[in-house]
Amino acid sequence: MDHLAIEVESLCKSFNGTQALRGVSLRVAQGEMVALLGASGSGKSTLLRHLNGLHRADAGPGSMVRVLGRTVQSGGLLARDVRAQRAEVAAIFQQFNLVDRLPVMVNVLAGALHRLPMWRALLRRFPENELNRAYQALQRVGIERCAWQRASTLSGGQQQRAAISRALVQQARVVLADEPIASLDPESSRRVMSLLAELNRELGVTVLVSLHQVEHAFAFCPRTVALRAGEIVYDGPTRELDAPRLRALYGTQSDELLGPPQPADGIAQAQPWQLPVLHAA
Numbered sequence: 001m002d003h004l005a006i007e008v009e010s011l012c013k014s015f016n017g018t019q020a021l022r023g024v025s026l027r028v029a030q031g032e033m034v035a036l037l038g039a040s041g042s043g044k045s046t047l048l049r050h051l052n053g054l055h056r057a058d059a060g061p062g063s064m065v066r067v068l069g070r071t072v073q074s075g076g077l078l079a080r081d082v083r084a085q086r087a088e089v090a091a092i093f094q095q096f097n098l099v100d101r102l103p104v105m106v107n108v109l110a111g112a113l114h115r116l117p118m119w120r121a122l123l124r125r126f127p128e129n130e131l132n133r134a135y136q137a138l139q140r141v142g143i144e145r146c147a148w149q150r151a152s153t154l155s156g157g158q159q160q161r162a163a164i165s166r167a168l169v170q171q172a173r174v175v176l177a178d179e180p181i182a183s184l185d186p187e188s189s190r191r192v193m194s195l196l197a198e199l200n201r202e203l204g205v206t207v208l209v210s211l212h213q214v215e216h217a218f219a220f221c222p223r224t225v226a227l228r229a230g231e232i233v234y235d236g237p238t239r240e241l242d243a244p245r246l247r248a249l250y251g252t253q254s255d256e257l258l259g260p261p262q263p264a265d266g267i268a269q270a271q272p273w274q275l276p277v278l279h280a281a
């Protein structure tokens with residue numbers, strides 16, 4: 001079906017006897033922004049890594065991953081052209097996003113490599129239109145002043161914004177973000193989530209973002225897929241995933257998802273399921 005960005009059927013994955021995914025099936029339409037929620041170890045990262053072929057599922061009939069209508073893996077075997085498929089899929093991880101010793105600009109231009117002839121890629125001789133595109137992408141996320149700094153000198157939030165710029169330069173149609181705000185302060189987290197939401201809303205990019213806590217799913221993602229011990233235990237509107245439901249699904253693990261107790265003033269006093277929807281600036 002053309003309108004599906006992500007299709008997953010009966011995905012199982014075990015690591016040395018630990019079953020990380022147990023028969024996961026999921027469909028995400030193009031243009032959706034979906035939160036992947038779950039406590040540590042529930043399988044979020046493992047699922048995301050299957051979507052761009054970084055992990056192979058256990059062999060088994062019926063297991064399949066398709067992204068933008070193209071098979072990434074089937075029955076535990078990767079598609080031959082899996083590298084080419086990654087051109088349209090951007091991965092934003094919690095860490096290891098950028099090459100530390102290279103300037104931010106070069107990291108962002110890496111998003112253009114799949115469009116360039118090999119000699120340009122090897123010599124890092126980028127044509128002017130790609131340089132302009134990269135600069136505009138940095139402007140869009142508000143870090144153009146850092147363009148020629150080494151990536152290692154950026155803060156965590158700025159690094160994630162650089163990774164979003166790279167996805168823009170890549171002209172990705174799907175963004176897979178694995179806990180992109182896990183180690184950021186609240187303001188940087190909001191900024192990064194706003195930018196992902198902007199990509200989704202303004203450019204129609206499909207975003208699947210794993211989150212450790214439910215607060216940002218409420219603010220930015222209309223749909224949530226919740227995992228527990230490698231199984232999908234909820235798939236539906238985020239607004240219906242209230243605290244009692246989280247407790248029913250996760251038991252004592254729900255505390256991890258609801259976040260730390262908030263200070264007793266202002267908006268922080270509200271429970272996550274009462275937070276107003278934040279719109280991207």
Ligand code: ADP
Pocket residue numbers: 015016018019020038039040041042043044045046047
């Ligand atoms: P989450 O992203 O929700 O924190 P993960 O997908 O990282 O969860 O992990 C799911 C389960 O799979 C955990 O039990 C984890 O220990 C295990 N696991 C994940 N990756 C590996 C790996 N490379 N080797 C061994 N076990 C792994």
